[in-house]
Amino acid sequence: MSIIKDQLGREITLKSVPKRIISLVPSQTELLCELALENELVGITKFCVHPYHLKSTKTIVGGTKKVDIEKIKALNPDFILCNKEENTYDFLPELEKIAPTYFSDVISIQDSIDLILRLGSILNRRTESDNLAHKIEFKLVDFKHFIKDKPSRKTAYFIWAKPWMVAGNDTYINEMLKLNKFENIYANMSRYPKVEIEKIRYEGDPDVIILSSEPFPFKDEHAMEIGTYTNRSITVFGDGEMFSWHGSRLLLAFDYFKELHKKLESHF
Known part of the structure; x- marks a missing residue:
């Protein structure tokens, strides 16, 4: 058992490394797949369009602002991934009754890199998250050189x-x-x-x-x-x-x- 904090500073208790994940954020669904977690992903929103094939292989649990709580409950998740901007707090109490619910808060590229590294640590994908963060940092340096003039x-x-x-x-x-x-x-x-x-x-x-x-x-x-x-x-x-x-x-x-x-x- 471990206690972690999400990007809002909320404490979350995990009994073990999550194996049944629901993502209510399209960009974070894509990120989970990039971190080799597609098999652990059991539920997504109707707006999760990348990778494209997920819509036919994963359960759709609603949108980003309105979700089907009963569908989520039936999937028996052990980790639910949300975002401060994309999702509403209205259904947070219901989600927390079902599984540990993690909220990201991303305003900058550094916030994004921080989220990648945090999820890599939480979900046992440190190698994948480190590699992804390094690739993004390299591309960022290159782009800043491109844009400076x-x-x-x-x-x-x-x-x-x-x-x-x-x-x-x-x-x-x-x-x-x-x-x-x-x-x-x-x-x-x-x-x-x-x-x-x-x-x-x-x-x-x-x-x-x-x-x-x-x-x-x-x-x-x-x-x-x-x-x-x-x-x-x-x-x-x-x-x-x-x-x-x-x-x-x-x-x-x-x-x-x-x-x-x-x-x-x-x-x-």
Whole structure:
């Protein structure tokens, strides 16, 4: 038996190394598979799309905000993995009655690396987690070298339309924007505020507008509508997983960011 702490500082008691895991976070489901824990994974959400085949081999227990408690109970898990941003505390008391429930809290790349190492230790995958952390750290150093001479560009990152919502401060997305020298014009606002696109010119008039691929399916008409309220913005459809998924997705994110900058350079 051991007592561990999650990233919220909550104490959790484990009787042994978990062997039946439920993940309620898509990026962390992908991470568990990267850590060679696919066999231990028994339940996932309907949004856990990587690796793709999991949806046909694992039990779907609901979404990230609403879960089927009875399905979770029937799977007899010994570890449930949640995230402060993705999940709601409303069902935490019910989950804790079923199994030890671990909450991650990831705002930065360092938080992500910390989570990888913690899970590696908790789930007996230290070698895999150490290797993954080293790969991410290597790619991060390489990307910082790539980006250091790039110009800063004022940016707005949209996650929803009507109501229009953006990524503000205190978010992992904002940290990814800063890493890319995308100066978030809404960094003075917290979390995911609603904004009026009619005022975007006066609130920063961004050089770049990023329409995220998730959670809202932006289309050309949304790009055109926002564009009517700006002076000179370049609008791109961004891969939301690269900007908002922590964990092993970072292995792909840095290369994606390089290609995004090359694409933008052709417009400026």
